[in-house]
Amino acid sequence: MSRLLARTSGKAAALFIRRFNSLSDKVTNLRLRLALFHDFIYGTATSIWGTAVWTRAVGNSVIAGSTVRAAGDGFAQAKTYIASPDYGALHALIIGIDGYESKKIQPLRGGVYDADAMDKYLREDLRVPAHQILNLRDRSATRSAIIRELKALARNPSIKPNDPVLIFFAGHGVSAKAPPSWESGSGIISMLAPYDCFGTESNGKTILPIPDRTIGALLHEIAEGRGLTGTGKGNNITVILDCCFSGSGTRSIERSSVHLERGFRLDSSLSVPPSLDDEIWRGPHTSRAIDPMTGFTMSGLSSHVLLAACRELEQAHEIDGRGLFTSALIHALRLGEINKLTYKGLMRRVLRDSSLKDQIPQCEGRYINRVLFNNADSASGPWAIYPVSRTHLGFTIDAGSVHGITRNDRFLVYATSGCSPDDTPLAIMAVTTVGAVSTVLSLGSELAQDIPIPCFALHSFRKARSLRLHLACWAEPGSILHTLRTQLAQSELPIVFRENEEEADLTIRVRDGHIEYTMEDPVTISHRLSKPCMTTAADFRQVQHVLQAAARFFWHFTRSPESRLIARHGLRVRIYELCEDLDAGLDNNLRVQLKPHGEDLNHLGVVSIEADNKTAYGVAVESDIGVPLHVWACYFDCGDLSIKHYYQPPACGDRGEPALPAKGRLTIGFGDGGGSPWTYFVAPGRDTDVGYLKVFVSTQPIDLSDMAQCSPFRIDGSMERGGRELVHPPKEGWEVVTVAIIHRKPGTDPPSLYT
Template sequence: MTLRAVLIGAQTYGLTGVHADVELMHAVLRNHGFTDVRTCTEELASYAGIRTALSRLGEATRPGDGVVVYYSGHGALLGELQYLVPVDMADSTPTDFRGYLAEELTAAVRVLTDVTPNVTVVLDCCHSGGAVREAAYESGRWALKSVELPRVARAAGLERAAALSRPGDPLVPNVVRLTACQQHDSAYEVELRPGAGRQGVFTAALAKVLDPQRHPRVPWSVLVAHARDRIKQQQVRQWPDAGGPSGRLPFSLEEPPEPERLPLVRRDGRFVVPGGAVFGLGIEDTVSMVFPGGQPEGGGRETSMAATVEVMKAGDALLCTPPSAAPRPPAGELLTAALPPGSYALPVRVHDRRHVLIDAHDLFAEALRKELARCPRLAETEDKGEAFATVRARNGTCEVLNAEGQPFRKPSGTARSDPARLTALLEELARGERVRRLRDPEGAGRLDAGPEVRFEAEHAAGSGEWRVLRPVGERLYDGDSYRVTVANHSGVPLYFWVIGVGLSGRTALVTNDQPSGYRLEPCGDEHRSTRTTASVKIYWPSDVPAQGPRPETVHLLVGDRPMDLRGLASRDAPSRSACRTDPALGALLQEVWYGVRDQLLDVGEEFHYRVWTVHADALPQPQESET
C-alpha cells in the first residue's frame, strides 16, 4: 500500500498564505507516512495544471492505496456554478471558462474511488463567490479566501458542467470530505504570529489536531470537532466539518467504536448541550462533561465532570454541576474559562430509556444484565408489554425480537457468547426507536417559520413517476425510492436535515454530507431557498429476515441554527449502505463539495426546530410481485 497525495495551491487575488498552507500540509502528510506527495502551485495550479495533476494521481493509484486531494485558494459561486479558482482564472473568455468546476472535481475523485475506497478530500477555500458577511476583524490581519469575480464565460461554464453531469449518475462513495466553511460563507487566512506570514485558518487548525502524538487513533469526526473549536476560540466565523465516512481514522479505512458524543458549549456562564432535546435529553438526566487535555492547548490528561440537566430552554439542555462534584483544578478552572477544543458530553442516565425483556436463564443472562446496567438508554423489564425488544436464547443461538415477535436481525450464535456485542445491537435498535418517535418540541422550542415540505416516492427507481407520500399509511417496497423537497418562505435562513430509521432499525443521517444542515436561504434570495434532496433507495438488508411489513420512517427536521446531528446515526454501519443515492435533477451536483459547513453558531441564541415525518410500512418484495 502506498499513501499518495496531490496538494494544490492557487495563490490568486490577494491571498498570500496559500504556499505556506501547501508546505504545512506536505509536512503533516509526510509525518503520517505519505511517500508520494505531489505539489501543484505557481503556474502548475492553472486550470490545465490541476486537471493534469489529478489525472496523473488517478493513473498512479493502485488498489489498497490511501489518497488525499488537498486544495488551498479561492473558491467561488456564480449562480449554479461552483468552482475552484486556478491561477489563470483571469484568462477566461466567453468561450473558455477557466474555473475548475465542482463537477470536474467529483469526476476526478470518482476515478480514484473506482480504484481504492480510501480517499480524503480537503478543501480550504470559500464557496461564497463574494456573497460574504462583513466581519469586525482587525484591518489588514484577515483575508477572505473568496473573491468577487466578473461574470465571464458563465455560459461556457454551465455548458461544461451540463456535459459532465447526467441524471442517474451515482454520488461518489467512500470519500471523507474535510472542508473549511459553509456553502455561502467564507474561509480565512490570517497572520498567526507577527512577521510569520499568513496561513489558512482551517489548514493551521487541521495540522495541529493531526499530530499523532497528541491525538492517537482519533477519527476524523472528532479531530475536526477539535479544529472547529480551535477556530472558534480565534473568533473566526467559519465552521469546518467532516462529511462522508468521517468515523474513520485518518488516512485509513478503520472505524473504531466511539461513545455517543453530544455537543457541549458555554453560554452565559452555563454549560449547554445545544439541541439536547433532539438527542433525547430531558430534565434531571445526567451526563458526563469531558474536557480533552484539561486546557485549550491540550497536552494534559482528559478531565471529566458530572452534570445534570436542570432546564430545557427551547431545544437546548442547560446543565448544572452538583455540589458533590467539588471540581478541582483544572476542572474548576473550566467553570469560568473557555472550553478546551473538542469538549463534549456523554449521556450517563437518561429518562427516555428503552426496555428489554431477557428470555434466558443462565450465565449468559446474568452477563447481559450487567452490560445493560451500564447502558444510559437501556433498562431491563419483566413486562412484555413495555419491552421494545426481547432477547431470546435457545439451543446455542440468540435472537432479538420486536414487539410483533419478528427477529430484528437474523439469529446469531456468536451474540450468545458475546453479551457486549449483543448490547451494542440493542443500543443501536433503541436509538432507532427513539429517533423514530422524534416530533415537534413543545412550547418555546418550536420553530416559528413554516417551510413548505413535500415527501415523494418513486416506484421502481428510475421510472420517473413520483407520487406524494402521506404522513401515515403508505407502503414502500424493496427497490422504491423517496426524496424530500423543502421551500423556505420566510425572511430568515433555515437549515434542514433528513433522518431515516430503516426497516432494520438502523438510523441514518441521510444528509450526512452536511451533518450540520443544508442551508435554505431566505425567500427571494438569489441563492437557493428551495432544495430537493437526492433520491434514497429502499432496500432489504441481507441480515434482516424477509418478513414484513416492517416500519420505515423518514423525518425532515428544520431548524434555525446549524447543528451537527451526526450523533443520531447508527455507529455500526451495515455491510451495504443504508442509503443508495442518485442525484436528483435540480440538486447541486457534487457530494465532494457538499461537505462545506455553516457559519459559527451564535451561542447567544437557542435552537428552535420542527419535525415533519412519514411513517410507512416496508415490504421485502417489489410491488408487482405482491399478491
Template sequence: MSAPSRIDSFQRKVPKIHALIIGINKYKQPHLHPDLEGCVSDAKSMLRYFTDLGVPEDHCLCLYNEHATRDAILNAFMNHLINNPDIKPFDPIVIYFAGYGDSMPAPESWKTADWTTGMILPHDASTIDEKQCYNHGIPELTLRFLLYKLSQEKGNNITLILDSSQFKRNTRGVRSRSSHDPNAPSIPDTLDLELRKSLSVDFPAETEHELASKLSSRSFMGPTLETHILLAACKSQERAQEITNEDFDLGDIIEPKASGVFTTALLKELRKCDLSTMSYATLTRKLLADPASYIIQPQTFQCEGRDRDRLVFSVQNSILKRDIGVVQTSEKGVYRVNIGSAQGVVPGTEFGVFYPDPKPSHASSHTDSTSTPRMILAATDVGPTISQLRNLRSNGPPEIPIDAYVTILRYNDHDGVRIWVDEAVRQDKFWQGVLMKLDPLPIVWVASRINHSLELFLSNGDLELRGSHWIPGQFGGPHTLKRAMESGELVNRIDAIVYFYFNLKVQNDQAPVRDKLGIALRELKAGSTSQRSPGYEAQGGDLFGDNVLAGTVATLHADLDKVFGLKITNNSEHDFFPYVLYYDFEDYSVGSLYEPPGRTTRAQLLAGTSMTIGYGPGTSSPFQVDFTNPKSEKEYGAFVLLVFSEWVDLACFLQDSPLTTDSFSNERRCTEYRPGIWDKLAWDSLVVRIEMVKGK
C-alpha cells in the first residue's frame, strides 16, 4: 500500500514547482479530534515525489503536526507563496493538505450557496487562543481569498490537493479524515476579516460572489473563478478514508503504518505517468478506472476546474486538446486566432504565447511542456470563430515566429458586471449606503482596475461614473449622479446602468446557430411611395463589412441627412422570432429596432431566408445614425440580433437613458434575465460593435 519510492526514468523534471505541504496526524485536542495515522507519511511521500522530479527541497515548505497551526498555515500562504519573489508568473504551485476537514453553518453575511461552509482543521483547532477566542478551522471563504490573490500575483498554474473530507457523520469501521466539535461556537462574520482586507479583495468580492453562486453539490473548494485545479479525495457527502498498510501474505504491518486511500492512488499514478502528455482530466479518469478494492465505503476521487485539459503542473494543453495557432496581423501588436465566442472567448480572455527557443540547447525544437508563457495576450475583438488579441502589458510587443501557438490562461467570463470603486467613495457613508442597496444585483466588486466595466469616483461629494466601451482600457466621458437626488432614485439609475452591461453580455454559450446568422447595415434611398408611407430601397454595400464575422468594431459616420435599414439572415434549419436591439454607450439607453408583432404571430425569420428592416416588404421603420450627444467626436454602441424558437418578452431589456435630468423610472416590464431562463428554447445572438464618428 505504500507509495513506490522510485519514479519512472522517462519522467520529465519540473524544477520550477513550489509547494506548500501540510500533514497533521496529532491534534492539540485529541478528545475532540483523535489522532490520525497516515497524514504525515502521506505528506512526506508527496515531498519525496517532488524532490524525485528535480524540485529543490527549499521550494517546498512542509508543516507537520504541531507546526501546522492556524497561524502557521496562513503565514505560509502569504510568505512562502503569495509574497515569494522566487515564484515567477505561471510557475507551477502545489498546495497539499492531509488532515481533518469539517463543515459548519456559515455566517449569514457570507451568503454561501447552502448556508454551510467547509473548512480544513489545523493542529490547534478547537482550542482557545491568547485573545480568549475559539480557534475555528480555516474556512472555504478564507482559502478562496488566498487562492484568488495567489492566482493574481503568480498566475493560475495552481494545483490544490485535499486528502480530507467535510462529511460529519461517522460510519462504524471507517477511519475517515473528517472531525467535528459538537460544542463549537458559531463562526463569527469577522473571522479572518483583517486577512481578507489585507489581500485587497473587497466586499462583495469575486471570491464571495464565487462562494455564493457555487452549487451545493460541488466539492469543497471546487474552483469556478479559474484560480486553480482541485484534486480531492472524495465528493462532499463522502469520507476521505485512510487504511492500515499490511503485507497481506505475512499479515504484518508495514511502513508507513497507514496512508490515505486518495494520496496513495494519486502518487502511484503520478509516478508512472508521463507528465509531458498527461492532463488532469486523463489522470482522474485513470484513477477512477482503477478503484481500490480495500475501500470500505464509496470514495469518488474528484478533479474540478475549467482547465482540466491542461498538462499536470503546466499551463499548456494536452495533445488531446489542439493548440491554437496564432498569426500576426498587419497592425503591430495585434494577432489573430481562429477561436471566438462560440468557444467561450470574451473580450478580456487571456492567452499565453509559446514557441520553441530559436537556439535550442538540444536536438528537439519542440516547446518544453514546463515552459511558462513568453507573453500574455488579451482578446479585444471577438467574433463567433475569430478573435483579435493584443499585448496590453507592453507598448513594443516583439514579433512572434511562425511556429508560435497560444493556450487560454483565463477565460475571464464572469457572470457579474465588474465595478471598481475609488477609495474615497468607499469611505463616504452616504455613497456606501447607496452601493449597499445594489447588493442583489449581478455585480462583482473588483479591487484592481483591470478588465472592468464601470468605475466610480467621488467628485465634490457627487458620484462620477465612467463606463467602458469597445476599446480595451478606455472609458467614456464621466457622468455625474448628484448627491442631492433621493437615495432610491440613485439606486434605480445605477441599477439600469448595471443591467445595460449585464444584458449586453447575455449569450448562448453553446452558440448553436451563431455562425448561421447574418446582419447587414444598408443606407436607404427613397423609392416607390404609397398613400400610407414612403418606400425605401437599399443602396451601396453592407456598412458593417467584414466586422461581423471577425468580431471587430465597425466604423459608421453620423449623418442626420441619411436613413438606414438592416437585412438579417438565417442560414440555419430552424425558423426564428427575431429581435434587434441597439445599446447606446453614450447614455446607457437600449432601444428596439425590430421585434415580432406579438406572441400569436408565426416566426418571421424562416429557415434559409432573409428579411429586411426599414425597407422592402413589411411595416418596420428605417432609422438614423447620429450622435446622442451633439458635442461628441466619437461614440460607441452595439447592434444585437437575438433569435428565438418561440416568442419572448424582451421588454425588460429596453430602457430610456438613466442619465436624463428628469425623474427616471426603472420599473421593469418583464422578468429580468437570469442564466437558464431560456434553456427550453432554441436561441442565439449576434453582436455588432460600432464606433460612430463625424460624417465625411
C-alpha cells in the first residue's frame, strides 16, 4: 500500500510540476518548496557523504530537499553558515585619473567615471560610511598623495585588525625596464602613473611612476604594520587595478577614437634608478609566517587579493568613457549574494561578460577562496562547486578526473553559487562522460528546459575508493571496537575492513580508553620509521569525523590518471636546500632572494631532510614536453591527515596562464617562479614524520583549491603542520608526481634511501 501511495503521489506531483512550468519564477520557487514538503512525507533517504537527502522521482529526473540528520549515524550535523561581512567597517582608497599633467601621456575618458562608479557602489549598495572612503581624482591624485594615503591606511586607528580595506585604481599603468639589482624574471617592472607623472620635483628631478615594489611594500605595511605605523590591519585587503602595463597609451589606429588603452611603456630616454622609493621598501618587515619560511607569507600576494583588468601582456580598454573591466566588475557585484560570493566566484561572473573578449581579467592571491571583503574562507567544507554551461554535448562543467570526478558521481544543481548541501537544489545531475578537465552531466528531459544557465553544480556524491580500515582486537563482543565496527558497518562512510595492518590505510586501536589512529604509510614501513599516532576520545562522532577526513585524504592521495600521457614524455621534480643569494638584491616582493645549495635531494621519489624548522627548501619542476603546462602542488601530511596547498598558480581560473613553460622549468620558493620556500619540522615527541608532496600538472587550466582540508585532530581548524600556421591544441591530459619527505629530528641518523 505504501509503495502504491508513493507511486501515485509521484505521478500527481509530476503532473502538478508540468502544469506550473509556464508560470513565473515565483511559482517555480513554490513548486520546489512543495516538492520538499512532499519528499519529507513520502520520500526515501539517500546518503550523500554524510548528509541525508530526501529524493523523489519526477519523470526521469530527481528533485531533492535536505535534512540535517545523517542517515545511520545517530547524530545531527550542524548546518554551515557564512557570516555576513561588516561592510560598515570597510575603508577604501579610490583613485581615478583621466587628465595627466604631462602632455606626453594620452588622456583617458573613463578613469574618473570608473572611480566614481566604485565609490557610488560602496556607499549606496554596501552602505559604507562616506567618511571611510578617501577619493583622489586627477589633480589630487599626485604621486606624493597616493603614497601618503596608502601610508595613512596603515596608521588609521579606526581600521581594526581584519577590517576590510579596498584600494581601487583606474588610470594608466606603465611598464619599464627593471633597474639593476631589482629581480624580475622578464626584466620588466610594472608601475602606476600618478597625475603628475613626468612632472618636475622641487629638486629638479623627474617625477616617475610608482613601481610595483613600492606598492608592495606599502600593502605589506598595511597588512603587518612596521615600526611606529601602528598595528597591522591583517590580510583582508582587496586591490583592484583597471589599467595595464603593456599598452601604447595612445588611441588605437584600428579602433574608434573613443576606444583607449590604459597603459604605456616608459620612454627609453628615462630609466628607473635602483634607489627609487628605497626609504619605503628597504626597511625590515615582520611576518606571522609559520610553515612558509619566515618573511614570505605576507609578501606579494599573501597580503592581499588582486583583481586586475587583464593579463600582464594584454591591454586594458575603455570604450565611450567607461572601463570595460570596472563596468563588468560592478555589474557582477550587483548580481547579488556577495555575502556568499568568493573572489574566485566573482571573477567567474566577470569573465562571462562578452565585452571582455580582448582582455582576460585576473584574480590573484592566496585568499581568492575567501568571501568578498571577509577574512574567512568560504564555508563550503569539502564541497566543490562548478559553473554549468550548456554545449552540444549537454550540460558541462570545467572539471574532470584531475579534480577527482568519476563516472558514478552525482551533482546537486543550484541557481546560484552561494549554496551548500543543506539548500534545496533545482535537480540532481549524473555524470555521463569524464575527461581530464571537463565533465558532461545528464538530466532527465522532463526538467532539462527548466534549468537556468548559468547554474552551479555542487559535487555531492563521490563513488570514492573505500578507506581500508583495520580495527585491532575488535572481535570481543561489547568492546569499544566491536561496537564501533557495528556502527561503521551501518553508516554510509566509504570503508572496507581489513584484517591485517599491512593491507590497511589506517589502523585503529583502543589505548587507555581513547581511540588511537595509526597511518600505515609504505615509506614509513619500508624505512622502518616510527608510525605517527593521533588520538581522540572514544566517541563515535569524533571517530566518524576522523574517518571522513581519512577517506578524503586517501582518495586524493592515491588517485592518478588512467593514461600516463604526460609522464612518459619527461617530467621531473627536484628538491633543493636553499640559502641566501648574497650577490642579489631584494626581489619585487621585498624578499631576500634564495638559491639552491647542494645537489637535488630527491632520490627515486624519496627525500630525507633534517627538519629544524629553519632551513628553507625549494622545488624545481622540469618538463621535456613541447607544450606549456599548468601546475598545482599539495602537501599531504601523514601525521595529521591534513592537505595544504604547497603551490598554486598566481592567477586561477578557466583562462589562467600555464606556469611551466614548454620544455622549461618552474621554480617554487626561489627564482622568479613564485610560491614560498618551506621549512619542515617534527611533531613534539617524535623523531621522524612523513609527508608527501604531490605535484599535479595539466595541459589545461586547473583549480584544485577545494582539495585542501584541515586536520581532523585540530579543534581550532588551523591548517598548520604547508597566412597562419595551423596549430593543433595539445591533447587533454594531466599527471601527478609524488615525492615522500621524511622529517628527521636534528641529530638522528638518516635512513638509507637505496634499500
